[in-house]
Amino acid sequence: MRTITFAIDRFDGSRSxxxxxxxxxxxxxxxxxxxxxxxxxxxxSLNFTASCRSAICGACxxxxxxxxxxxxxxxxxxxxxxxxxxxxxxxxxxxxxVISDLVVNWDEKIERLRLARPGxxxxxxxxxxxxxxxxxxxxxAIQKQWDCILCGACAxxxxxxxxSRADFLEPFTFTHASRYARDSRSADSMLxxxxxxxxxxxxxVHCMECATKCPKHIQPVxxxxxxxxxxxxxxxTDGPGPRHAQAFRTDxxxxxRLNEVKLVPRTEGLLSAATRRLPFTLRMFARGKLxxxxxxxxxxxxxxxxxGIDGLRKIIRQRRRDH
Amino acid sequence: MTRKYAFFPxxxxxxxxxxxxxxxxxxxxxxxxxxxxxxxWTCCGASHVQDIDRETALAANARxxxxxxxxxxxxxxxxxxxxxxxxxxxxxxxxxxxxxVNEALAEAGLEYRGTADVTHLLxxxxxxxxxxAPKVRKPLSGVRVAPFYGCHTxxxxxxxxxxxxxxxxxxxxxxxxxxxxxxxxxxxxxxxGFHAVFPAESTAHNMTASAADSARKEGADCLxxxxxxxxxxxxxxxxxxxxxxxxxGDTPVLHLAQLVGLAVGVERExxxxxxxxxxxxxxxxxx
Numbered sequence: 313m314r315t316i317t318f319a320i321d322r323f324d325g326s327r328s329x330x331x332x333x334x335x336x337x338x339x340x341x342x343x344x345x346x347x348x349x350x351x352x353x354x355x356x357s358l359n360f361t362a363s364c365r366s367a368i369c370g371a372c373x374x375x376x377x378x379x380x381x382x383x384x385x386x387x388x389x390x391x392x393x394x395x396x397x398x399x400x401x402x403x404x405x406x407x408x409x410v411i412s413d414l415v416v417n418w419d420e421k422i423e424r425l426r427l428a429r430p431g432x433x434x435x436x437x438x439x440x441x442x443x444x445x446x447x448x449x450x451x452x453a454i455q456k457q458w459d460c461i462l463c464g465a466c467a468x469x470x471x472x473x474x475x476s477r478a479d480f481l482e483p484f485t486f487t488h489a490s491r492y493a494r495d496s497r498s499a500d501s502m503l504x505x506x507x508x509x510x511x512x513x514x515x516x517v518h519c520m521e522c523a524t525k526c527p528k529h530i531q532p533v534x535x536x537x538x539x540x541x542x543x544x545x546x547x548x549t550d551g552p553g554p555r556h557a558q559a560f561r562t563d564x565x566x567x568x569r570l571n572e573v574k575l576v577p578r579t580e581g582l583l584s585a586a587t588r589r590l591p592f593t594l595r596m597f598a599r600g601k602l603x604x605x606x607x608x609x610x611x612x613x614x615x616x617x618x619x620g621i622d623g624l625r626k627i628i629r630q631r632r633r634d635h
Numbered sequence: 636m637t638r639k640y641a642f643f644p645x646x647x648x649x650x651x652x653x654x655x656x657x658x659x660x661x662x663x664x665x666x667x668x669x670x671x672x673x674x675x676w677t678c679c680g681a682s683h684v685q686d687i688d689r690e691t692a693l694a695a696n697a698r699x700x701x702x703x704x705x706x707x708x709x710x711x712x713x714x715x716x717x718x719x720x721x722x723x724x725x726x727x728x729x730x731x732x733x734x735x736v737n738e739a740l741a742e743a744g745l746e747y748r749g750t751a752d753v754t755h756l757l758x759x760x761x762x763x764x765x766x767x768a769p770k771v772r773k774p775l776s777g778v779r780v781a782p783f784y785g786c787h788t789x790x791x792x793x794x795x796x797x798x799x800x801x802x803x804x805x806x807x808x809x810x811x812x813x814x815x816x817x818x819x820x821x822x823x824x825x826x827x828g829f830h831a832v833f834p835a836e837s838t839a840h841n842m843t844a845s846a847a848d849s850a851r852k853e854g855a856d857c858l859x860x861x862x863x864x865x866x867x868x869x870x871x872x873x874x875x876x877x878x879x880x881x882x883x884g885d886t887p888v889l890h891l892a893q894l895v896g897l898a899v900g901v902e903r904e905x906x907x908x909x910x911x912x913x914x915x916x917x918x919x920x921x922x
Binding site: 377379394395396471472475476479480512514515516517518519520521523524529531536537540541544551552553554556557558560561563564565568569570572579580591592595596599600601602618619620621622623624626627628630631632634635 | 646647649650651674675676677678680681682683684685686687688689690691693694695698702735736738739740742743744745786787790791792793799800801802825826828830831833834835837838839841842871872874875909910911912
């Protein structure tokens with residue numbers, strides 16, 4: 313009989329340890345079924361949360377070999393094939409405070425979720441008696457975001473959160489803000505976007521872990537992108553994030569290629585480029601990453617436009633006309 | 636082997652990471668891979684433009700793909716973010732945007748048909764390792780290499796479908812084919828911080844320092860990345876990362892093509908190894 317081992321991270325409130333549980337392999341089991349079997353047959357003190365067993369309550373997310381999964385929606389056999397080994401490391405979600413074993417604290421996350429101002433603040437034309445209707449097409453635009461079950465998987469491996477929770481939010485919070493900001497019934501989209509702007513909207517590092525881990529295939533990184541677009545369109549263009557993105561767009565339209573020499577001044581301002589970034593620039597010159605003459609040319613002139621630049625500009629203009 | 640691709644260098648291979656372009660072209664020539672640069676290619680948007688102007692980013696990449704299709708070739712890029720942007724555009728065009736975008740492309744006499752695949756130098760080298768490994772003239776025995784995949788090489792998996800995003804092996808395959816020894820570090824599949832180096836500078840520095848420090852602690856001679864953006868962050872910003880964190884600072888970072896170039900005997904001066912901020916001299920003394 314094939315033996316499977318779960319090496320589970322344990323925590324009793326003060327002490328941490330890893331405990332291995334071996335059990336016979338039975339085809340067709342979910343990770344949650346394995347955890348339940350361990351608790352029922354080996355150690356009743358093993359603590360984890362679970363409820364629906366149908367991937368709709370979001371209670372059972374855990375990490376397997378460092379990657380968040382919904383335990384009830386993940387087949388053990390798929391993991392064994394993926395990792396090519398019969399021992400799997402089971403741990404609580406990352407970027408959460410652990411309460412006990414695989415149980416994490418949601419209280420602080422829910423408090424942070426309030427920054428998204430979740431809840432529909434409807435336009436004046438809607439009323440309690442007349443209702444608050446939207447077209448199927450408008451609902452479709454935000455339907456995916458409503459699939460969020462608050463399982464926390466998107467936050468577990470978020471690289472930005474892993475570095476600092478002080479200046480960034482859990483990806484699901486951005487998704488919740490986005491679904492109200494983009495709701496055709498909302499009176500003021502920026503009501504939801506502003507809180508995100510003040511809490512790291514431009515600090516996402518694009519690690520794509522949120523989009524990769526969501527069991528409902530929501531892409532919080534796309535929600536972040538859409539709110540960046542809304543903020544920019546609404547005139548909130550100050551700061552290195554929006555200026556950096558704008559610099560790329562400017563170059564794309566002007567010549568088709570990035571002008572690296574103008575990128576820093578456009579992003580941070582000329583003074584910062586000339587002073588704070590000076591050691592960096594000198595390092596680039598010293599190692600031949602950038603030539604002095606080349607830098608002067610790129611700063612005062614630009615890249616030569618790519619072949620077919622007129623066609624590119626026509627294409628971009630046409631897409632803007634359509635939108 | 637003889638393979639022919641429409642080459643999409645991406646902006647940084649024409650600028651700060653010029654050595655990656657030189658190494659890529661030299662290695663391709665040595666291994667019988669023909670790279671024909673796409674005439675008139677433009678910036679892919681670099682994972683930034685789409686945030687403020689989704690239509691411009693999509694249209695520019697549709698144009699890039701249409702230009703490659705006109706050459707009758709699949710696209711090869713040596714940049715993971717370029718690969719992600721091009722493949723994302725391809726997916727969007729396939730999922731309902733094709734006719735609208737083609738109306739715009741028609742104004743420049745172009746049409747996107749969806750015939751060209753987009754691949755990465757890493758994937759080609761890994762898939763053909765058994766073919767080119769016999770061409771290794773200087774096996775890098777004793778050289779310990781810590782692969783740093785870079786986020787956009789493997790994520791999101793719906794777009795970057797080449798291999799498992801949880802447990803990829805392509806970098807290890809290439810390293811082993813070069814005769815070197817792969818060294819696993821905790822940051823192997825983590826972010827380098829490049830895409831937020833301005834708005835989240837301390838985070839980017841922490842990420843860079845952490846990877847460089849882990850590589851040193853594990854006894855690696857260098858970090859290796861298939862993405863020039865990761866390389867820029869890990870190499871160019873490593874002194875800044877050290878200044879703010881006290882970690883890292885002396886870990887060389889090689890482009891994927893540079894390692895392969897060393898192994899298959901490409902002349903060192905053609906690999907641009909002197910252009911790195913963190914000198915790879917200690918590593919080169921072992922090659």
